[in-house]
Amino acid sequence: MNDMAPIHPGEDRAAELRAQVEALGPWFHNIDLGHGVTTAPDHFLGDYPRFKFARFADAIPAALTGKTVLDIGCNAGFYSMEMKRRGAARVVAVDSDDHYLAQAAFVAQTLGFHDIEFRKLDVYDVGALGEKFDLVIFMGVLYHLRHPLLALDLIREHVTGDMMLFQTMQQGSKDVLEVPEDHPFHVPGTNNPPAYFDDPSYPKMHFIERRFANDWTNWWAPNKAASQAMLRAAGFTIEAQPEHEVYLCRVAPIPYADWADGMAVYPARGK
Ligand SMILES: C[S@@+](CC[C@H](N)C(=O)[O-])C[C@H]1O[C@@H](n2cnc3c(N)ncnc32)[C@H](O)[C@@H]1O
Numbered sequence: 504m505n506d507m508a509p510i511h512p513g514e515d516r517a518a519e520l521r522a523q524v525e526a527l528g529p530w531f532h533n534i535d536l537g538h539g540v541t542t543a544p545d546h547f548l549g550d551y552p553r554f555k556f557a558r559f560a561d562a563i564p565a566a567l568t569g570k571t572v573l574d575i576g577c578n579a580g581f582y583s584m585e586m587k588r589r590g591a592a593r594v595v596a597v598d599s600d601d602h603y604l605a606q607a608a609f610v611a612q613t614l615g616f617h618d619i620e621f622r623k624l625d626v627y628d629v630g631a632l633g634e635k636f637d638l639v640i641f642m643g644v645l646y647h648l649r650h651p652l653l654a655l656d657l658i659r660e661h662v663t664g665d666m667m668l669f670q671t672m673q674q675g676s677k678d679v680l681e682v683p684e685d686h687p688f689h690v691p692g693t694n695n696p697p698a699y700f701d702d703p704s705y706p707k708m709h710f711i712e713r714r715f716a717n718d719w720t721n722w723w724a725p726n727k728a729a730s731q732a733m734l735r736a737a738g739f740t741i742e743a744q745p746e747h748e749v750y751l752c753r754v755a756p757i758p759y760a761d762w763a764d765g766m767a768v769y770p771a772r773g774k
Pocket residue numbers: 531552575576577578579597598599600603624625626627641642643644647648670
């Protein structure tokens with residue numbers, strides 16, 4: 504017998520995993536690596552994102568056999584791996600941050616998800632992928648962007664073949680105002696501006712000039728009405744809202760295409 508053999512090999516593996524987890528930290532996704540090791544056991548939100556996923560997991564088809572998935576802002580790959588567990592034929596997972604891509608590669612390797620294709624890619628460059636996916640996951644990224652509607656337009660135009668699973672942080676009213684077809688400049692017969700814009704349930708994007716939750720990369724916080732309005736404006740229908748900030752969307756015709764009447768607005772508008 505080899506004198507150097509560990510008395511408890513499982514403990515050695517756990518210690519090795521813990522050291523790798525620490526070297527790759529800090530983590531946003533808490534992922535169970537087995538051997539009693541998780542990537543973010545002290546996560547400020549708890550067992551995140553597993554507890555959140557549990558709230559809307561049933562909204563996504565249980566079997567994704569033969570389907571292609573694009574996970575934008577994949578972080579450590581929690582959702583990519585869940586989609587592989589559901590049998591997705593191909594999962595491409597992109598993030599703009601090398602730190603998170605290194606975590607994702609380590610987790611996928613450790614848990615045996617060898618065929619997830621991780622790539623460094625900014626959401627504004629999704630067109631470079633040159634293909635459309637059956638399901639696009641765009642969760643937890645919109646409010647980090649300086650140009651959120653542009654990102655939605657690009658995702659709709661270039662990579663969404665059928666469905667998009669979308670999540671954003673939301674602030675403000677949870678009521679949704681039914682907006683009129685048109686907004687007169689004045690209340691008819693008066694000099695007063697219409698009151699729509701003061702209504703908390705009117706679609707509103709709160710611009711975060713400084714930091715939110717100690718994070719300077721948070722730029723925008725839509726209210727619920729704005730999330731829904733932006734999704735529609737980018738050419739998505741909302742099929743379900745299984746959790747208050749999660750939307751399951753499907754590709755729809757681009758609205759307002761007729762209004763543009765040949766004007767040089769964003770190209771997607773004309774299609
Ligand atoms: C709050 S985390 C969300 C992670 C995961 N999608 C989820 O819902 O749990 C935001 C992720 O988006 C990535 N991200 C931020 N800006 C991005 C951009 N412009 N393009 C691609 N990924 C981006 C970050 O690096 C980070 O991994």
